[in-house]
Amino acid sequence: MLVILKDNYDAMSREAALIVVDRLRKKPNLVLGLATGSTPLGLYRELIRMHVDEGLDFSKVVTFNLDEYVGLSPRHDQSYQYFMRENLFKHINIPQQNIHLPDGMAQDIDGFCDWYESEISKAGGIDLQVLGIGPNGHIAFNEPGSSLGSRTRIKTLTENTMRTNARFFKDILEVPKYAITMGVGTIMDSRELLLLANGAGKADAIRAAVEGPLTGQCPASIIQLHRKTFVILDREAGCKLSGSYPGTWRSSFLLDR
Numbered sequence: 001m002l003v004i005l006k007d008n009y010d011a012m013s014r015e016a017a018l019i020v021v022d023r024l025r026k027k028p029n030l031v032l033g034l035a036t037g038s039t040p041l042g043l044y045r046e047l048i049r050m051h052v053d054e055g056l057d058f059s060k061v062v063t064f065n066l067d068e069y070v071g072l073s074p075r076h077d078q079s080y081q082y083f084m085r086e087n088l089f090k091h092i093n094i095p096q097q098n099i100h101l102p103d104g105m106a107q108d109i110d111g112f113c114d115w116y117e118s119e120i121s122k123a124g125g126i127d128l129q130v131l132g133i134g135p136n137g138h139i140a141f142n143e144p145g146s147s148l149g150s151r152t153r154i155k156t157l158t159e160n161t162m163r164t165n166a167r168f169f170k171d172i173l174e175v176p177k178y179a180i181t182m183g184v185g186t187i188m189d190s191r192e193l194l195l196l197a198n199g200a201g202k203a204d205a206i207r208a209a210v211e212g213p214l215t216g217q218c219p220a221s222i223i224q225l226h227r228k229t230f231v232i233l234d235r236e237a238g239c240k241l242s243g244s245y246p247g248t249w250r251s252s253f254l255l256d257r
């Protein structure tokens with residue numbers, strides 16, 4: 001695991017974009033795992049900027065998103081389908097058929113989850129998975145207590161997550177109680193992980209994930225077992241780490257490893 005502390009959100013986002021773009025240039029048909037939430041928005045803005053200004057090409061990229069609320073149609077403005085379309089996909093040249101998100105309206109959820117796993121395998125597995133982290137240490141919607149070997153499945157959201165995500169809905173009662181999420185094991189199969197976190201509200205979760213014991217109570221702590229993980233943080237999210245971590249690594253160093 002390589003933990004990189006940056007001064008602020010924009011610097012964190014640019015650093016993350018450098019890694020994604022490097023991988024994309026080396027492999028134009030990159031299989032890219034994507035996340036929703038406020039954290040990766042700066043990364044997506046930077047990717048869009050590079051597409052518009054520098055012609056960064058997404059025409060062969062294949063994407064798989066981590067999760068989706070159960071019961072929200074793709075047209076609902078809080079569905080993750082909608083989020084991805086508005087914040088990334090409609091601004092870049094990725095073909096629609098290369099985009100995969102869990103289907104929150106699936107009738108046969110278990111069947112859908114098996115199909116999603118098989119599509120990831122058929123694509124050759126995920127090369128680089130972008131991750132955020134919940135204040136409770138969840139990754140995707142793998143809530144505390146999740147099995148560390150889990151695959152894509154339906155999960156019940158904790159009260160804590162529903163409260164945290166209520167900020168995007170008119171009322172907490174509108175927050176879906178269930179989600180389809182890649183499992184911890186699915187995420188761990190990705191060749192590289194890129195975990196991003198910013199803000200003081202993530203400091204405890206980051207400390208638990210990076211330096212705490214490996215436990216299903218903090219699903220993000222599984223990254224300690226991953227072979228190639230980048231954790232990119234702003235100062236606030238990294239402020240409770242006790243180890244000493246590089247603050248100003250030259251990106252070329254990162255990319256050469």
Ligand code: GLP
Pocket residue numbers: 035036037038039040066067131132133134135139140141161165
């Ligand atoms: C959500 C998503 C996660 C995301 C996390 C953090 O509930 N399911 O994939 O990483 O919570 O969200 P944010 O980036 O808005 O803090």
